[in-house]
Amino acid sequence: MSTNRIAALICFVLSLQACGGGGSKSTPPPPPPASTITINYLRVEPAYSGWGLHLWGSAIDASVATTWNSPRSFNRVENGAAIFEIPITNRAGNLNLIAHNGDLKSPIYDLTLVPQDFAAGAWVVQDTVASLNGTIGTLFDNEADALAALNALGNASVNLDLSSVVSNDVDSGLPADWADYAGFIEIYVRGYQDSDGDGAGDIQGLISRLDYLAGLGVNGIWLMPVTESADNDHGYAVEDYRAIEQQYGTMTDFELLLTEAHNRGIAVIIDYVINHSASTNPLFLDASTSSANDKRDWYVWEVNQPSGWNTFAGDPWRNNGNGWYYGIFSPLMPDFNLRNSEVVEFHKDNLRFWLNKGVDGFRFDAVSVLFENGSGEWEDAPENHTLLGELQTLINSYNKRYLVCEAPASPADYAAATSCGRAFAFQVPGAILNSARNSTVDSNFVDQLELARTDYMPLILSNHDSFAGDRIWNQLNGNQEQYKLAAASYLLAARTPFTYYGEEIGLAGAAGLSGDAALRTPMSWTSDPNNAGFSAVMPFRELSANSTTQNVELESADGTSLLAYYSELMTLRNNYPVIGAGNLDVQTQGGDPVLLFARNSASACAVIAINYSSQDQPVSAMTSCPNADFDIVLGGSGTIAADASGVVAITVPLRTATVYHATP
Numbered sequence: 001m002s003t004n005r006i007a008a009l010i011c012f013v014l015s016l017q018a019c020g021g022g023g024s025k026s027t028p029p030p031p032p033p034a035s036t037i038t039i040n041y042l043r044v045e046p047a048y049s050g051w052g053l054h055l056w057g058s059a060i061d062a063s064v065a066t067t068w069n070s071p072r073s074f075n076r077v078e079n080g081a082a083i084f085e086i087p088i089t090n091r092a093g094n095l096n097l098i099a100h101n102g103d104l105k106s107p108i109y110d111l112t113l114v115p116q117d118f119a120a121g122a123w124v125v126q127d128t129v130a131s132l133n134g135t136i137g138t139l140f141d142n143e144a145d146a147l148a149a150l151n152a153l154g155n156a157s158v159n160l161d162l163s164s165v166v167s168n169d170v171d172s173g174l175p176a177d178w179a180d181y182a183g184f185i186e187i188y189v190r191g192y193q194d195s196d197g198d199g200a201g202d203i204q205g206l207i208s209r210l211d212y213l214a215g216l217g218v219n220g221i222w223l224m225p226v227t228e229s230a231d232n233d234h235g236y237a238v239e240d241y242r243a244i245e246q247q248y249g250t251m252t253d254f255e256l257l258l259t260e261a262h263n264r265g266i267a268v269i270i271d272y273v274i275n276h277s278a279s280t281n282p283l284f285l286d287a288s289t290s291s292a293n294d295k296r297d298w299y300v301w302e303v304n305q306p307s308g309w310n311t312f313a314g315d316p317w318r319n320n321g322n323g324w325y326y327g328i329f330s331p332l333m334p335d336f337n338l339r340n341s342e343v344v345e346f347h348k349d350n351l352r353f354w355l356n357k358g359v360d361g362f363r364f365d366a367v368s369v370l371f372e373n374g375s376g377e378w379e380d381a382p383e384n385h386t387l388l389g390e391l392q393t394l395i396n397s398y399n400k401r402y403l404v405c406e407a408p409a410s411p412a413d414y415a416a417a418t419s420c421g422r423a424f425a426f427q428v429p430g431a432i433l434n435s436a437r438n439s440t441v442d443s444n445f446v447d448q449l450e451l452a453r454t455d456y457m458p459l460i461l462s463n464h465d466s467f468a469g470d471r472i473w474n475q476l477n478g479n480q481e482q483y484k485l486a487a488a489s490y491l492l493a494a495r496t497p498f499t500y501y502g503e504e505i506g507l508a509g510a511a512g513l514s515g516d517a518a519l520r521t522p523m524s525w526t527s528d529p530n531n532a533g534f535s536a537v538m539p540f541r542e543l544s545a546n547s548t549t550q551n552v553e554l555e556s557a558d559g560t561s562l563l564a565y566y567s568e569l570m571t572l573r574n575n576y577p578v579i580g581a582g583n584l585d586v587q588t589q590g591g592d593p594v595l596l597f598a599r600n601s602a603s604a605c606a607v608i609a610i611n612y613s614s615q616d617q618p619v620s621a622m623t624s625c626p627n628a629d630f631d632i633v634l635g636g637s638g639t640i641a642a643d644a645s646g647v648v649a650i651t652v653p654l655r656t657a658t659v660y661h662a663t664p
Contacts, residue, residue: 584598
């Protein structure tokens with residue numbers, strides 16, 4: 001039989017269409033499943049120590065999937081790429097992967113591929129970001145495109161506004177002395193009020209609540225970070241220092257917030273993160289691309305891992321493959337090199353950018369760890385104070401501005417006039433709560449009030465960080481009598497006290513959350529068990545455990561509520577500025593049943609007496625207003641006359657805060 005006839009017979013058996021000839025071609029059968037797919041990971045500097053793939057998905061067997069802490073290692077390095085050979089069981093399934101070194105992702109987004117679409121393998125390129133053809137986390141199906149993307153890396157920061165900024169002071173219209181007695185509220189924008197129905201708070205939502213804040217007696221707002229961030233939550237991983245977090249709104253929204261707040265006599269200060277950026281900030285993407293990049297020295301790098309370091313976050317040195325960078329808080333938040341004058345000028349320009357918009361000041365984050373001088377000298381370096389003094393001078397070159405710093409371990413040092421000028425008194429919240437619980441003045445509270453610059457160390461009860469303590473409602477187990485005594489203690493003793501949002505209604509932590517997240521719940525406006533009036537949809541985070549009983553709607557109708565008491569205290573401070581701005585004279589000691597002090601100015605005198613005990617207490621206070629009539633403006637009614645020496649003899653009711661006011 002001829003060869004042609006044999007071929008014809010085969011065609012007949014398999015069908016003419018399969019062999020061609022007279023009919024149309026059919027789709028050939030798929031090739032047998034491949035046992036592996038090759039993933040090529042490319043970095044500018046081909047140093048892959050510590051890098052691996054986190055794998056999961058329907059394309060692989062469960063035995064091939066990894067955990068975050070045990071990524072798959074590369075098989076080899078070839079032609080400058082780390083090569084991963086991944087066993088595949090389903091070519092039509094999804095293979096999900098993340099290239100990471102510890103907690104550092106590069107690129108930053110989770111990637112997904114279908115193996116049958118990548119017959120020649122897949123290429124992953126470090127830090128492939130939006131500036132590259134409008135893509136983020138791109139997968140490439142050929143080496144040429146991957147190499148082109150690799151060669152384009154190292155210039156991501158061209159998309160940032162790094163221009164120099166010239167000072168242009170803007171008058172807020174606030175009183176010239178507003179910062180001498182302002183009572184602040186700290187607000188987490190994401191958790192305050194949702195205006196657009198996405199379940200997260202935003203700037204327009206905050207604007208809609210300004211009348212509430214003005215009615216409460218607030219005359220200063222501290223906003224947790226509102227700049228574009230990588231974390232999309234707390235905001236301290238900054239991606240762009242001159243852009244508003246997209247979920248919060250626009251720069252126009254922010255400018256409107258400033259205008260509307262100022263129209264109500266409310267100042268606005270913003271959180272500024274000077275110590276570190278996000279690892280996804282284009283500045284760090286450039287710095288981490290290559291040791292030769294011109295932004296490399298904007299961060300702190302070592303070729304080899306330094307030894308002997310142990311900070312509050314453990315070892316702060318993070319492996320990037322082409323070097324070790326310093327990130328005391330997290331691999332995702334690398335520290336700036338503040339010894340680089342370009343970096344310092346960058347921050348100064350950013351401060352001027354916001355001041356020019358009319359921001360009334362700043363809260364500086366984590367200032368105790370700005371500089372590090374070795375494994376045993378990573379906190380409270382002398383250089384911290386030098387830099388902060390420079391920045392304070394810059395801010396004070398604008399009129400009517402305010403600056404306060406976070407330095408938990410040694411706030412008195414940072415409150416110095418030659419340093420930040422103000423720093424939160426983190427040692428005091430526990431002493432205040434102990435005074436309210438234990439019926440006597442805690443000696444640590446008195447020690448704080450007697451410090452030379454105590455008026456430049458704002459008092460708080462708690463804030464957004466769990467290290468500063470749980471929500472006050474939780475710490476006091478809902479005891480509202482103790483709660484009111486604690487509130488009066490810091491609001492009446494501080495020159496510029498700071499209240500954490502929701503504290504004024506007794507907001508509790510979230511029952512199903514822990515750590516910082518439990519403290520950053522949606523504000524409780526109503527008794528609605530689903531959204532507490534925070535949003536029209538399901539909120540981004542669990543509500544506070546007591547949202548149905550402790551909320552603005554219910555407490556506004558109750559003259560004995562926490563909300564009513566906070567409003568009374570804040571309004572009192574505004575009506576009698578001497579309470580905050582007068583010269584402080586502490587007249588009590590630890591163990592006394594009554595916290596007693598006077599505030600005196602050229603135009604007024606005030607006596608503040610807080611009785612923590614369960615009995616009425618007689619006390620005498622020295623003032624600089626001899627023979628003056630003191631009106632009882634809190635905790636009672638009537639008038640008491642001072643004697644010729646300015647002494648006021650009073651009886652303070654049990655478990656009550658009282659204020660007496662007189663003009664000379």
